[in-house]
Amino acid sequence: MSDFCLEGENVHLWRGDHHVLRGVRFQVRGGECLQLTGANGAGKTTLLRTACGLAYPEGGEITWCGESIRKDMQAFHAQLAYLGHEPPLKAELSARENLEYWVGVRRLLADEELEHALQRVGAQQWADRPVRTLSAGQKRRAALAGLTLMRVPLWLLDEPTTNLDAEGQRLVGALIAEHLQAGGLALAAVHHELAMTAGQGLQRLELTVA
Amino acid sequence: MRDSGTMGTALRPAFAAGGMGGSAVPALAAARLVLARDLKLAFRKRSQLVQPLAFFAIVTTLFPLGVSPELPVLRPMAAGVVWAAALLSSLLALELLFRDDAQDGTLEQYALSGRSLTWLLAAKTAAHWLLTGVPLALMAPLAGLALGAPGAAVPGIVASVAVGTVALSLIGSIGAALTLGIRRSGALLSLLTLPLDIPVLIFGARATELAIGGQAYGVPVQLLAALAVLGLTLAPLAAAAAVRINLE
Amino acid sequence: MAWTWFHRLASPPHIYRIAGRLTPWLGWPAAVLIGGGLIGGLVLAPPDYQQGDGFRIIYVHAPSAWMSLMVYTTMAVAAAIGLIWRMKVAHAVAASCAPIGASFTFAALVTGSLWGAPMWGTYWQWDPRLTSELILLFLYLGYMGLRSAFDDVQRADRVSAVLAVVGVVNVPIIHYSVVWWNSLHQAPSVMRLGAPTMPPSMLVPLLMMLLGFTLFFGALLLVRLRGEVLSRERSASWIREALHP
Numbered sequence: 001m002s003d004f005c006l007e008g009e010n011v012h013l014w015r016g017d018h019h020v021l022r023g024v025r026f027q028v029r030g031g032e033c034l035q036l037t038g039a040n041g042a043g044k045t046t047l048l049r050t051a052c053g054l055a056y057p058e059g060g061e062i063t064w065c066g067e068s069i070r071k072d073m074q075a076f077h078a079q080l081a082y083l084g085h086e087p088p089l090k091a092e093l094s095a096r097e098n099l100e101y102w103v104g105v106r107r108l109l110a111d112e113e114l115e116h117a118l119q120r121v122g123a124q125q126w127a128d129r130p131v132r133t134l135s136a137g138q139k140r141r142a143a144l145a146g147l148t149l150m151r152v153p154l155w156l157l158d159e160p161t162t163n164l165d166a167e168g169q170r171l172v173g174a175l176i177a178e179h180l181q182a183g184g185l186a187l188a189a190v191h192h193e194l195a196m197t198a199g200q201g202l203q204r205l206e207l208t209v210a
Numbered sequence: 211m212r213d214s215g216t217m218g219t220a221l222r223p224a225f226a227a228g229g230m231g232g233s234a235v236p237a238l239a240a241a242r243l244v245l246a247r248d249l250k251l252a253f254r255k256r257s258q259l260v261q262p263l264a265f266f267a268i269v270t271t272l273f274p275l276g277v278s279p280e281l282p283v284l285r286p287m288a289a290g291v292v293w294a295a296a297l298l299s300s301l302l303a304l305e306l307l308f309r310d311d312a313q314d315g316t317l318e319q320y321a322l323s324g325r326s327l328t329w330l331l332a333a334k335t336a337a338h339w340l341l342t343g344v345p346l347a348l349m350a351p352l353a354g355l356a357l358g359a360p361g362a363a364v365p366g367i368v369a370s371v372a373v374g375t376v377a378l379s380l381i382g383s384i385g386a387a388l389t390l391g392i393r394r395s396g397a398l399l400s401l402l403t404l405p406l407d408i409p410v411l412i413f414g415a416r417a418t419e420l421a422i423g424g425q426a427y428g429v430p431v432q433l434l435a436a437l438a439v440l441g442l443t444l445a446p447l448a449a450a451a452a453v454r455i456n457l458e
Numbered sequence: 459m460a461w462t463w464f465h466r467l468a469s470p471p472h473i474y475r476i477a478g479r480l481t482p483w484l485g486w487p488a489a490v491l492i493g494g495g496l497i498g499g500l501v502l503a504p505p506d507y508q509q510g511d512g513f514r515i516i517y518v519h520a521p522s523a524w525m526s527l528m529v530y531t532t533m534a535v536a537a538a539i540g541l542i543w544r545m546k547v548a549h550a551v552a553a554s555c556a557p558i559g560a561s562f563t564f565a566a567l568v569t570g571s572l573w574g575a576p577m578w579g580t581y582w583q584w585d586p587r588l589t590s591e592l593i594l595l596f597l598y599l600g601y602m603g604l605r606s607a608f609d610d611v612q613r614a615d616r617v618s619a620v621l622a623v624v625g626v627v628n629v630p631i632i633h634y635s636v637v638w639w640n641s642l643h644q645a646p647s648v649m650r651l652g653a654p655t656m657p658p659s660m661l662v663p664l665l666m667m668l669l670g671f672t673l674f675f676g677a678l679l680l681v682r683l684r685g686e687v688l689s690r691e692r693s694a695s696w697i698r699e700a701l702h703p
Contacts, residue, residue, distance in 0.1 A: 014612075015610065016609075016610055016611065016612070017693050052322060053322075054318070054321065054322070054454075054457050054458060055458050056458060056544075074324050074325070074326065075324070076324075077321075077322050077323060077324040078323075078324025079324070080322065081322075082318070082319070082322050084315050084318060086314060086315050087315070088314060088315035088316050088318065088319045089314065090247075090251055090310075090314065090316065091314075092251055092254040092255060093247075093250070093251065093254075097250075101243060101244075101246075101247045102316075102319060104235070104240075104243050105235065105240045105243050105244065105320070105323050105325060105330070106235060106240075106323050106324060106325070107235055108235060384620075384624055388604060388617050388620060388621055389604070389607070391608075391613075392607045392608070395607070398600075398603050398604065398607055401596065401599060401600045401603055402600045402603075402604060402621065404596070405593050405596045405597050405600065405628075405632065406624070406625075406628050406632075408593060408632055408635065408636070409628075409631050409632055409634075409635035412635045412636070412638065412639045413635065416639075416642065437631075440631075444624075444627070448620055448623070448624050451541075451620050452617060452620045455613065455616040455617050455620065456613070456617065458613065458616075
């Protein structure tokens with residue numbers, strides 16, 4: 001398989017007096033998807049943000065391919081795509097324009113790629129309408145299209161199936177499965193199990209509230 | 211940059227070469243894209259751009275109403291009034307700089323883009339100046355004329371306000387970045403930004419005053435330019451640090 | 459070897475103990491110096507031939523003004539250390555400095571105003587130094603306001619640290635521009651606060667006051683720092699032992 005590997009070793013993080021992450025350990029390799037489960041407030045989002053370097057742990061370390069992510073944050077970020085709770089789309093631009101800018105800041109985007117990604121998520125019909133006219137599910141699909149266009153090995157997803165219907169949830173599962181097959185890895189905070197068949201490199205990590 | 215030998219070479223076609231050292235999009239191109247996007251977005255919400263200018267006009271009007279309608283009384287303080295009004299309007303306009311992007315997660319994406327956040331924020335500040343500073347520089351001579359300035363002063367007023375607002379946008383970007391997460395931060399933002407703006411006010415008002423008096427205003431404008439250059443080198447750095455802290 | 463010292467310095471219980479022990483070593487000499495300086499300046503030094511006895515307020519004004527700047531610099535340096543090396547104690551030091559510095563600034567403004575009043579006939583003039591002090595007071599208030607706007611102490615620390623560093627870079631720029639502004643309008647020299655030329659009998663008490671104020675700041679800082687450390691660490695276990703030995 002590939003050599004990509006994201007590891008968290010004994011990660012501790014406090015928010016004020018609250019000990020959110022208490023010695024968390026995880027390892028995700030290329031071709032694997034780690035699902036973070038747990039109740040609200042258990043620290044799933046915090047762990048995701050720590051894994052991508054936005055949050056700074058008080059103890060422990062996150063390593064990417066054997067090296068601490070702190071060593072060269074920009075290079076590490078160039079290898080990951082993060083999708084938070086809210087899709088990062090500007091309301092006044094269309095989905096297509098949003099993706100042009102969002103992905104374009106990171107890599108040269110060819111028109112055919114963009115078209116293909118929009119088709120994949122079923123966005124042909126509404127890709128040119130302003131995002132403020134779209135439903136929450138459509139916005140989520142547009143964000144997923146952007147994710148696939150990033151062409152990066154590491155995906156960090158915070159509840160990727162929010163606002164999606166059953167078909168949308170299958171789409172998420174399919175996209176992640178394709179990504180894993182190409183050798184990529186994913187870390188996803190979820191409330192329900194992802195719609196992927198087990199044995200496709202799925203792992204689980206349960207976080208608990210302190 | 212890291213040695214790429216450990217990467218699975220079979221995966222290279224699937225994942226962008228932009229991951230390692232050689233960026234697919236160099237910093238300047240990314241910055242230009244951010245600038246273009248901000249300009250396009252502002253254009254789609256044109257009405258928002260008018261508000262700081264209307265505020266500028268209203269504040270300027272307050273002084274004749276509060277002091278005296280006589281131009282000989284107003285002319286000596288015209289420069290100061292124009293600049294005080296410009297400072298306050300630019301404060302108002304700071305809302306446009308980061309707030310939207312912070313709320314919808316765009317700023318977070320910039321921080322995670324693998325590009326230098328400093329450059330991207332500098333691009334946003336440049337867009338901000340084009341959208342607020344330049345219109346202010348074009349409106350300022352009207353305020354000056356209304357307060358008794360002679361027509362010959364117009365180029366000087368435009369020049370001083372145009373250069374000064376560059377510094378104001380840059381200094382303001384620091385305050386805006388610091389107060390990103392704070393609700394109803396208007397008063398605090400003013401308290402943080404206005405003391406830092408004072409040198410700009412002093413040099414700018416002096417330049418405008420000289421222009422109104424028909425004298426050479428080169429020296430204060432150069433001082434303004436020096437402040438702008440200093441701001442250009444330091445402000446985006448400070449703003450990027452503040453943004454990252456607020457994203458933690 | 460040196461690292462263990464540095465890391466122990468960063469440990470809150472250690473800081474709490476050291477601060478407690480050091481305070482009298484700063485406090486008593488400060489009291490002696492200030493006492494001596496006041497006697498020397500208010501009683502023993504001869505009256506100035508130009509300003510009469512009015513100039514004596516300089517023995518409080520000048521040290522206050524000097525301290526207002528020194529404390530800001532200390533605050534900015536501590537904030538920078540906390541920012542770069544992520545030392546909580548450094549941030550606590552910066553937080554402790556701010557109200558002390560603001561008080562010194564306020565004292566400088568009040569004494570400056572009192573000093574100038576007999577000469578000016580009013581309680582305020584836009585003297586360059588007083589104006590700079592006023593702007594410095596706004597900088598302090600902004601810093602304290604920014605801190606209090608965050609519930610999360612860690613974020614308050616780090617955000618205000620950026621502000622402190624930006625501020626300290628700007629202080630000389632602001633001061634220069636204010637002096638420039640003032641010089642443009644050629645106010646008569648009686649409008650400016652000026653120190654009289656100083657023979658040793660005047661200078662020595664002034665230096666004593668300066669040093670005394672510095673030590674006083676140090677003692678105050680340590681006292682506030684202990685309080686700051688206690689409040690930040692209130693849920694930690696070492697607190698109980700420290701308070702009930």
